[in-house]
Amino acid sequence: MSTNQSESPDSPQKAAAGDGQELERGTYEIIRARLDSHAHELRARLDKLNHDRREVFGSIETKLLATERITTGNNCVPCDMKSIGERFVFGYNVHIGLRSETHLEDVFSVHSFRDGTFHSGSLDLITDDLFLNDFKQLYKYYKDTTFLRFHTRGPHLYMVFRVGKNVTDVKAFKWFNDGESLRYMDNRSEHELTYPPQHEFEWKRTHRDLHRHGAHPHISIEDRIFVETVGGDLTIKVEDNTDVGHGIYDEPVDDPDQVLDDAEVFYAIVGNLILLKIRPYQEQKFRYLVYNDKLQKAMRLDTIERACVLLPEDHGLIFSNGYYLQTGEWKVYDNGERDLLFERRLASPNGEDDLYVFFNRENGVYVLLSYNMIEQHVKTPIVCHGFSFFPDGHLVFFKADDDPQKHHALQIWQTPYVAEGFTPEERTDSFLYKVGNKDIVRGMAECHEILNLIGKDESYSNLYVDLVKKSGDVVDSYFWIKNEETHRLDEPLAQIRDASAAAVSEYDKVVRVRRETAAKFKDVSRRTERALADIRSRRFDHINVFVESLAESRKLRGEIVSLRDLKYIDLESVDFLETEIADSTDRLSRQCVEFLLRDGSLTPYEKRVVAQKSRIDGLEKVSAARELENELVDSATELEMLIDVVSNLKIDDATQRTQIIDDISAIFANLNQARAALKKKTQQLLAVEGSAEFHSQIKLLSQAVVNYLDVCDTPEKCDEYLTKTMVQIEELEGQFAEFDEFVVQLSERREEVYSAFDTRKVAIVEARNRRATALQSAADRILNGIKTRVAGFDNVNDIHSYFASDLMTEKVRDIVAQLTELEDTVKVGDIQSRLKTIREDAVRQLKDRQELYVDGKNVIRFGKHLFSVNVQELELTTVVKDDGMYFHLVGTNYMELIRDERLQTTRDVWNQEVVSENAEVYRAEYLAYLYSQQILQRGPAAISAELEADDAAMTVAIQKFMAPRYAGGYVKGVHDHDAAKITKAYLSVHTSAELLRYPPSARALATVFWYSFKDTEAGRLMQAKLAACGDIRRLFPDANRDQAFVSEIRSSLLSFNDSVKLIDGVSIDLAAAYLCEELCSDHAFVADHRAIET
Incomplete structure (x- = not known):
């Protein structure tokens, strides 16, 4: 008789099966069925492998071979046996009656096993004088002596006797066993009787x-x-x-x-x-x-x-x-x-x-x-009672029987526990033999463990995780698993692993659904029990108490019925709950009818409806009207439930049913009147409150649109916030659906909002496209520079280093990153492709040059001959040669004289290398002139500041001035230094000379013109203007308002000079500027000392 367990008896799966519930075949159930199919395939292949293994290594089945009997002279109980070579020593316990002495043959017998039968033999095997004496002494001095067992430890055999009531009171006779005979040693070896550790773990x-x-x-x-x-x-x-x-x-x-x-x-x-x-x-x-x-x-x-x-x-x-x-x-x-x-x-x-x-x-x-x-x-x-093994695996043992008898049954079994040299014949030419029986057994054992796991239900923790791990470990641990001779066990194992991996996530879903179902059932069950307890303890002396209890019961019953739709629900428990609540509802309904037949049972409803109706005229807010409407709906629901209760009950007296329904109908008529009046009142309140609320909502919507447009910096955000705004508009349409004029305004507002967001989105897209185009143009320029730069490298490592760390390549990658943020994948791919192509082309061309060119130079070797290679790009330019201007193709000897009269007029500047210097003007002088002119334009204060500044400060200022003027070809430290000295000298002379800085011809023309012009109407007007300008200049020295007057004087001077032809080659601009200066001052016209003397 035995007790076993291979599955958890209260697992969810078995509980559901016990309830007769078929689980819906969802994803998890399909995976589970697939897993069972793979397990069946694995088991079939294991059976085939086990059959092949038995054929290769032989098979020894455990089975009963025979039952023999040994006869003793006395009634005794067999205790143990021990094989010594081909002989057996049997030990017994015998009751000798009135005899006072126990002999050796009363306790031991020796038999030999031949032809499948035991044959009695002499006791010569254990006959030793010293042993016989010790044996007699033992039984003589210990009256309760009984033979216990044979104990083997190495080459020694111990005959163990119990001499007291305690199991530890033993004596042991020690023999040396050489395999064929025994040699007695001593009777003091009980301390050598030890057992292995009884617990192979530590507490x-x-x-x-x-x-x-x-x-x-x-x-x-x-x-x-x-x-x-x-x-x-x-x-x-x-x-x-x-x-x-x-x-x-x-x-x-x-x-x-x-x-x-x-x-x-x-x-x-x-x-x-x-x-x-x-x-x-x-x-x-x-x-x-x-x-x-x-x-x-x-x-x-x-x-x-x-x-x-x-x-x-x-x-x-x-x-x-x-x-x-x-x-x-x-x-x-x-x-x-x-x-x-x-x-x-x-x-x-x-x-x-x-x-x-x-x-x-x-x-x-x-x-x-x-x-x-x-x-x-x-x-x-x-x-x-004792056993012994033959070398060929035969097991001989006494059948346990505590009753003394003369004939003792021994069973002989074939077992796999054979000695070395007695293993079955093996096929050494098989692949399985090369693998080894023990390794195959271990692998098959692990496969059977996987099959046992598949047979588990979901109560087994981490079932599918263990299946994934174990199936993967088996495939990885045994190389022979994938061999055809072992029936490709890896295939079903891999399928089990994959199905288990898929079941992990699906099972989590099943566990979650089961947990939610259990929680839902527990909640409904708890509330049902509480409701039933309340019904049993309540005092039903008012119609409202009946109505509340019936309403709660009806609600709970609906929830209980809905539990049936949940997956993995225990239908038996649901049926039990439904039965309880249905019986309670029926009892309560009958009590309710009995109560309704009493006079005044519906008076609370009549008073409630009257009170609700009286509150309608005093309503001032829509929210209060809604609350009252809900109260009326609750009253109607309760009255309908009462009618339903009365209609469904069997009432013998039909007049009673009619009376109750008529009373309820009368209350219903009053209730309907109240609902109609409330509806009319609500519409009036909506007309007043709706307009104000609508305009406030429109203001909020407008503010939201403005805020959303401000934060829309990507097309995606435009779509996101447009959707939010449209949802708000739709909510407003639903809220004010009763007002037609508001619906029209919302439709117009929807179009405006859509247009605004669309315009914003188009602007963002255009800006993004412009930025992407600018970034691509920058990348094109940088890539062209990189291409030119790497073309000059003469080492592959230098090229790789350049692309890995140079700032220009990093800049290209930064541009790629920016374009990625702009989601312009086409330009990103193009730039990345070009950068990669430049790198690959540079490496390839460098290798070509190193293979074809001599020392990497522009010389190709063909055999012993060297040929130069022109690598200049073919470009058109001009060259001055032999006092003429020629067209020239770079890298060739082509020359063609340019014959153009207009070009000949520019001969003086053909040899001028920069615009700032020629044969007459030093470029520092030109730089000093430009710098001085911008100082003079700023007025006297700027001139004074420059004269007071030291040479170092002026040099720094001129360096900043010349920095952006690349075409001038200025050299820092040379031309800026010279220009600073020239500028200071020039400004000093300019200040001290005052109006004498103008040339005499210009002053003469201005003087003659003024004296002929000042007495005219226009002259007097101009003199007044310039006098006022002089006053402004004295009050505001930095004010530069002369240019308008200089222009006016210049036009008059030009007309005067064309008419009188007084002086040729004079600068009209200088004459006009001089005259303006003179008229703005309050002194006489300036003259040099020679003019004054004459």
Whole structure:
């Protein structure tokens, strides 16, 4: 008899199945079905591989071969056996009755196994004088002596006898076993009887640092689970929440008043499993529990107290009466044996099976558990009194029987636990043989573990994440998985991995839907229970109480019915809720009818309608009218519900039904009148309030449009804010739909807004296009410069360095970034392509030059001959030669004389290299002249400031002045220095000479003209103007208002000079400027000393 579990019995999937609910085939269900299909394919291929493996390496099935019997002279209980070569030594416990002495043959017998049968032999194998003496002494001085077992340790065999009531009261006779015979050694070797570690993990004790205090304190087990023994029970929780005391597992404790510190708690973590060893306060025994982190479930398992060892490859745990796997499968066998110790482990040569031997020191019973790696389960346990293995894997054991008898049954089984040299014949030419049986077994075991996981339901934590990881690990860990000889296990494994990866996200959705469904059901269930409790406790002495309860019941029933449409809902629970609320509603409806038959039962509604109707005339706001309208609707709904209740109930007396409905109809008539009056009143209020509200909304809309247009700096923002504005307009249309004139205005406003945003968007697009075009033009210029620059490099590394770090290439990349921000991908692609092409062409051309040209110069070598190459671009220019001007093609000998009379007039400047210097004028003089003229134009104050400035300051000022004048060819440090000295000298002379700076011819012409012109009407007017101009100049020295008067005088002077022909070659401009200066001053006309003397 055994108990096992491979799935969680209360999983959501099984619960739904139990309810008879078919899950809708959504994406998750489709993926799950696909995963099952891949699992079926993997299982089929594993079966084929296992068949091939058995053919290559041979197969040894565990099966019963025969049952033999051994006859003893006395009624006895067999205890143990041991093979020595071809002979067996059997040990018994016998009751000899009145005999006082126990002989050797009463306890031991020797048999040989031939032809499948046991044959009795002599005791010569264990006959030794010293041993016989020790044997007699043992039974003589220890009256309760019984034979317990044979114990093997290396080459030594121990005959173990129990001599007291305690299992540790033993004596041991030590023999040396050479494989064919025994040699007695001593009787003092009981201290050498040891067992392997009974727990292949370490128990850790909890301490105060792991305590979590609160209303329900608990102990943290590495923050994975939380344990406590307070409040009367031992509880395991998966959440670190001390506000609640319930968990996933609980069982009562003896002392309900204990605190957290009173219990002793130990734990051990083995993969997904957490083992707990807990002794509550004042209890004698520890309690042992196993918690599975994947299933989030715990179970009591006290069997592991004595012994618990690990299965191979971290598959899980095995103990004397069962096993527990990491994936959650477990089985406990009810073999009636307790307090067994782990004795040893035997592994089959092929690595597929492991035998675990447990021994009961109390009654000498062995329990043999054989675990299969591939199938991951334990075969039927063997409970026996002693066993022994043949080298060929035959297992012989006494069938356990505590009743003394003379005829003892022995079973002979074939097992895979063979000795070296007894393995089945193998095919060495197979690929599987090259891989190795053990490696294939491990791989198949991991594949079966994946199949076991696929069989799990969704209660298994991180199921699909584990499937993705494990299937990927198997494919990566075993190279032979992808071989045809192993049936390409990688293909279904890869499909399982992909399907599991797809199921991860989909399962999260399913979990979320289930959680939401559970929450919705819980909320409706809680409110239903509360409503039912209120109905049971209420006092129904007023119609309003009935109406409220019936309305709440009807609302809840509607919500309960809507729960049926939710996925993964428990329909049985929904049916139960609906039944409860329906029964309660029916009872309440009958009570309501009985109440309505009383006189004055509807008086509260009559008074309410009258009161509501009386409030209509006093309404001043639309909001108040809306509130009153809602109140009237509520009253109508409640009255309709009353009519519905009365109509649906079976009332024997029809007159009663009619009476109730007539009373309600009368109230309805009054209510309808009130609603009609309220509607009329609301329309009147809307006409008043609507206009003011509409204009305020329009103002807000206008302000919003202005603000939106200000922040629209991209076409996308224009579209975004246009959409927002249109939504606002649509909302206003819905709000004022009852006013036709407002709808027309909103339509016009919509067109205006659309036009404004469209204009803004067009302007932004045009500006963006202009900027993009400007950036592209800049990039073109820079790229042309880069192309010219890299053409002169003579090293490939220099070209790469230039493109990696030069400022010009960085500038091009910056332009690309700006164009990217402008979303002009076409120009971005063009510039990037050109930059890449320039780089590649430069490298290619450099390599061509290095291969074809001599030393990288413009000379090509063909054999021994060298040829020069002209690399100048063919351009047209002019050249002065032989006193003539010629057309010339650069890089050629072509010359052609230019014959043009107009060109001959410019012969004087043919050899002038710059505009600022010729044979007569030094360029510093020309620079000083230009600088002085702009100083003179600013007036006397500027002239004085320049004269007072030191040479260094004037030099700096002239440097700034000449900086933008590139055509002048000025050299810093030369021409600026000379110009500063010339300028200072010139301004000094200009100031001291005053009006004598004008030439005599100009002064003479101006004097003659003025004396002939001053007495005329125009002369007197001009003199008055210039006198006023002189006053302004004296008051405001920096005011420069003479130019208008100079122009006026110049026109008169020009006419005068053309008529009288007084002086030839005189500058009219200088004469006009001189005359203006004279007339603005208050002194006589200036003259030099020679004129004064004459």
